Amino acid sequence: xxxxxxxxxxxxxxxxxxxxxxxxxxxxxxxxxxxxxxxxxxxxxxxxxxxxxxxxxxxxxxxxxxxxxxxxxxxxxxxxxxxxxxxxxxxxxxxxxxxxxxxxxxxxxxxxxxxxxxxxxxxxxxxxxxxxxxxxxxxxxxxxxxxxxxxxxxxxxxxxxxxxxxxxxxxxxxxxxxxxxxxxxxxxxxxxxxxxxxxxxxxxxxxxxxxxxxxxxxxxxxxxxxxxxxxxxxxxxxxxxxxxxxxxx
Ligand code: NAD
Numbered sequence: 001x002x003x004x005x006x007x008x009x010x011x012x013x014x015x016x017x018x019x020x021x022x023x024x025x026x027x028x029x030x031x032x033x034x035x036x037x038x039x040x041x042x043x044x045x046x047x048x049x050x051x052x053x054x055x056x057x058x059x060x061x062x063x064x065x066x067x068x069x070x071x072x073x074x075x076x077x078x079x080x081x082x083x084x085x086x087x088x089x090x091x092x093x094x095x096x097x098x099x100x101x102x103x104x105x106x107x108x109x110x111x112x113x114x115x116x117x118x119x120x121x122x123x124x125x126x127x128x129x130x131x132x133x134x135x136x137x138x139x140x141x142x143x144x145x146x147x148x149x150x151x152x153x154x155x156x157x158x159x160x161x162x163x164x165x166x167x168x169x170x171x172x173x174x175x176x177x178x179x180x181x182x183x184x185x186x187x188x189x190x191x192x193x194x195x196x197x198x199x200x201x202x203x204x205x206x207x208x209x210x211x212x213x214x215x216x217x218x219x220x221x222x223x224x225x226x227x228x229x230x231x232x233x234x235x236x237x238x239x240x241x242x243x244x245x246x247x248x249x
Contacts, residue, residue: 004079005228006072008032008062008119009089012039014136017217018086018224019044023053030075032060032089039188062089062115068122076126084228085123087116087135087159092195105151112155117162120177129174131199133166134227135155135159136220137179137239143247144183160239167237176236178227183243184214185190188212211244 005022010031016039019029029048033041041057048055058074061067075082090112094095095104116135124133140146141156159179161230166177190196197205206214223242226232241247 001077001081003027004030004075004081004085005084005086005230006030006032006075006082006119006123007088008060008115009037009084010044011037011041013187013189014182014220015088016044016047017221018088019055020047020051020053020083021218021221021225022067022084022086022228023040023048023055024051025229027053027084028073028079029055030054030078031055031057032062033057034061034072034089035059060089060119060221062087062118063110065118065122070094070117071119072122072126081128082123082126083128083131085120085127085131085133086228087119087133089119090136090138090189092149092152092189092192094148094195095151096148100151108151109155109158113151113158113162116159117156120162120166124170124175126129127170127173127175130230130233131175132228132232133163133170133177134224135177135179137163137181139181139183139241139243139247142239142241157235161181163239164237171236176227176232178232178235178237179239180220180223180227181239181241181243182215182220183241183246184209185217185220186214187217189215209244209246215242215244
């Protein structure tokens with residue numbers, strides 16, 4: 001039986017790399033496309049097809065429950081099942097904590113935490129034995145404090161608690177839930193100097209990381225593939241850090 005993987009935020013970065021990787025192993029992939037994203041989901045689909053896979057582009061705004069439900073419905077209509085949920089969508093909005101508005105706080109929480117919950121909640125009734133959820137957290141939600149990103153750090157820490165609870169609640173149904181905790185990965189998000197490090201900041205930071213560089217989206221996609229595979233059939237409720245040893249140095 002061909003597995004079906006649904007991926008939020010798959011028009012760019014880690015989500016795009018995950019779509020291509022999962023397609024290459026034979027999954028049918030549903031490419032979540034956020035309407036406001038300047039990146040082209042067709043490029044992800046082209047990568048999926050080049051890898052020999054089958055994909056579908058479907059609109060998804062994880063800040064809306066109805067959108068998450070429609071996204072899962074589109075996957076079911078096209079492919080008849082959902083096996084793996086890759087809750088990857090996320091935003092960064094730099095804001096000093098002094099004076100951060102409720103709207104700024106809510107915008108990040110709505111996508112980075114509640115968005116993971118909404119996609120998982122829409123999909124879990126359809127997951128069966130062997131199904132899995134992989135959510136993308138961040139070292140900012142683990143052990144790494146990040147100034148001017150209190151909302152992001154709070155959301156990403158929340159993802160870790162959510163995943164542990166889902167692992168316990170869904171385990172008896174044969175469904176696993178895990179999180180990945182990336183360090184610095186070169187993607188549109190981290191290349192955005194207004195909200196993150198930008199190209200020069202990434203280059204400088206890379207030189208201080210024990211592995212000698214920042215990570216590539218494909219290096220997160222490889223762990224997504226593992227966690228959503230039978231090779232990880234007894235791994236659940238875990239948070240796997242993928243940061244080139246940044247946080248243990
Ligand atoms: P990215 O900006 O390329 O990807 C984020 C994706 O989320 C985009 O495709 C965007 O369209 C989508 N998105 C934004 N708002 C959305 C919404 N409301 N609904 C649905 N989709 C939405 O950056 P990325 O680095 O590939 O980010 C992927 C994930 O990895 C994010 O959760 C991010 O926080 C996390 N992460 C990234 C890094 C890094 O260094 N790049 C580090 C740790 C964690």
